[in-house]
Amino acid sequence: MKTYTDYLTITTPTRYEIRDITDEVAAIVKASGVRDGLVLVSAMHITASIFVNDRESGLWNDIMRWLEDLAPAKPEYEHHRTGEDNADAHLKRMLLGHQVTMPITNGKLDVGPWERVHYGEFDGRRPKRIVIKVMGV
Amino acid sequence: MKTYTDYLTITTPTRYEIRDITDEVAAIVKASGVRDGLVLVSAMHITASIFVNDRESGLWNDIMRWLEDLAPAKPEYEHHRTGEDNADAHLKRMLLGHQVTMPITNGKLDVGPWERVHYGEFDGRRPKRIVIKVMGV
């Protein structure tokens, strides 16, 4: 059995952003040499998400508006007594989830026609890491 | 180490439906011959969910109503400018999640007394695939 680990670092220019990272994940899977197995893609910062959905900019805008409806940025969070101002980012990241595990079959991501792996940033403008761990044969 | 991959295809008669797929997943685990390991169950379409909860039809109705409250079907999504009408399905699927990883111990799903693996469909009436990847010894 093989394991292979790599990291992506993303610094978004704005506070909120969605980015497709499927090609980066696929390149790491290829580098691992694993033909059959699993790859975990997990945000190492607690104000960011990893999720699978459609690469469509209108939908990305819908997602951001919807997250703001359900987990709005506002001053009144108890977390802000620590000096932070990003409690909404902690909640938004949980709505979308912070990690995915993708199957690898015949050396490639075994995905449906529209599945793309996305990074969701809710407190950006600084470097954030994603861990990618491949395991298989 | 062994790996084993199979797929389920589900075509629901209605647009929205919840279905218990635990028996199908358990049969694939048995066919794999894996005695100890993990099984990933992941929806390959981006308008469907995989989640673990109670097999109870009243709760299923509660879940569907609750998803409609939090991510309603309505015309005003930006995604619909592409000609699609299913933006709510993309959001609903993220609330429940699109995949689970179940432990396998002594050749069986290692689950609690009420844990059942469910498929949640939010844009049905056409064939949708689920990938099931078993890995272990």
Next chain:
Amino acid sequence: MKTYTDYLTITTPTRYEIRDITDEVAAIVKASGVRDGLVLVSAMHITASIFVNDRESGLWNDIMRWLEDLAPAKPEYEHHRTGEDNADAHLKRMLLGHQVTMPITNGKLDVGPWERVHYGEFDGRRPKRIVIKVMGV
């Protein structure tokens, strides 16, 4: 390849509680002898969550208030016709998710500076189990 399985049992004194279980998970990873791989941490009861977020009591209170806003405890759930009174717990647990898979690198949880594994209880005051399955080399 090695696999290693253990269980935690948690009985909270109150109905709703968030608890940091990172140290317990790390101890099981150490006991497994796995140096590189994955560890699945999964709630075996369908009214509890496992999630990764900040160990900060103000944020924990924000999370509990937010869950109550989005999935309130109230009598009117159809699930309650079975005699249960915990439909809100089934919904809350899905908002946060019921499992995480953590990477293991160099014999340790490969986590970011603020990542902590949490247990979220929404129907406590009785023993609940968590399965922890380690797999790797």
